[in-house]
Amino acid sequence: MKPWPKRPARLAHAVVESLTDSIVSGAVPPGATLPVEPELCETFGVSRITVREAVKSLEAKGLVRARQGSGTTVTQPEEWNLLDPVVLAATVQHDGELVVLDQLVGVRSALEAQMAAQAAELATDDDLREVERLLDRLDEEIAAPARFVETDVFFHDRIMQASRNRLGRSIIRTVHTQARSTFLYNGTPDGHSCEQANAEHRRIVERLLARDAQGAAQAMTAHIEAAWSRRRIPHPDIAS
Numbered sequence: 001m002k003p004w005p006k007r008p009a010r011l012a013h014a015v016v017e018s019l020t021d022s023i024v025s026g027a028v029p030p031g032a033t034l035p036v037e038p039e040l041c042e043t044f045g046v047s048r049i050t051v052r053e054a055v056k057s058l059e060a061k062g063l064v065r066a067r068q069g070s071g072t073t074v075t076q077p078e079e080w081n082l083l084d085p086v087v088l089a090a091t092v093q094h095d096g097e098l099v100v101l102d103q104l105v106g107v108r109s110a111l112e113a114q115m116a117a118q119a120a121e122l123a124t125d126d127d128l129r130e131v132e133r134l135l136d137r138l139d140e141e142i143a144a145p146a147r148f149v150e151t152d153v154f155f156h157d158r159i160m161q162a163s164r165n166r167l168g169r170s171i172i173r174t175v176h177t178q179a180r181s182t183f184l185y186n187g188t189p190d191g192h193s194c195e196q197a198n199a200e201h202r203r204i205v206e207r208l209l210a211r212d213a214q215g216a217a218q219a220m221t222a223h224i225e226a227a228w229s230r231r232r233i234p235h236p237d238i239a240s
Contacts (some may be wrong), residue, residue: 010158011050012050012057014044015040015050015051016054016057016058017086019034019063020058020063020086020090021090023064023074023090024049024080024087024091024093025210026094028074028080030076030077031073032073032074033070033071033072033073033074034071034074036071037051040054047068059072061087062075062080062084062129062193063075078101083174092182092184095185096234097234098184098232098234101185101232104175108175109221109224110221112159112172112224113220113224114163114209116163116208116219117205117213118163118213119208120207120211120212120216121211121213122162123162123208126160128208128209130206131155131159134154134158135201135202137151138197138198139198142198145190146189148197148198149189149226152197152201153176157169157173158170187230187231187232193227196226200227201223203223204216204217
């Protein structure tokens with residue numbers, strides 16, 4: 001672990017992010033013991049209070065287990081809380097073989113398909129008009145992939161809103177926000193991939209307008225899985 005060249009703001013959070021990255025990347029592997037408190041204070045240039053606060057946060061995230069007399073030990077990956085934004089962000093960043101991202105897409109596909117079915121049954125006319133408006137906007141942005149990708153997020157979120165499934169939407173927003181922060185998930189969108197995605201979007205909207213719950217679910221699953229297959233390129237320089 002390298003010390004910082006200067007003291008950052010929000011010290012405890014910064015220490016947590018750095019230690020989380022070290023743990024998730026394998027630099028400090030499961031079963032290893034974190035450096036003792038004075039060493040962490042010196043490494044990060046912070047007080048003992050800050051280090052203790054950081055360690056408590058790591059423990060709450062399931063990354064370490066602190067025991068009196070035996071130090072603070074890194075736990076097994078199965079114990080890590082992947083719904084914690086800091087843990088998920090670091091995990092995605094180091095997911096070179098796309099194991100976690102494949103799982104994330106699977107979770108997203110299952111939940112969004114369910115919510116598309118619910119939206120087909122529960123969406124109001126205003127909901128559907130707004131979804132159609134976003135679809136038209138996506139058509140206009142096919143030649144501008146950066147804008148298309150941003151509007152695509154709104155399109156999916158608007159369908160989730162129409163489903164009235166608040167818990168499902170909250171889970172997707174948590175995991176998708178972190179996934180979108182990395183090139184491993186986003187890839188390099190171009191006009192052709194945007195055109196393909198919007199053809200799939202249109203099939204989803206057609207099923208929503210027809211109030212076809214099963215068809216909407218199937219169209220959503222097909223779209224999310226096809227879009228991921230177009231983007232999915234493992235990074236050979238990053239260990240999973």
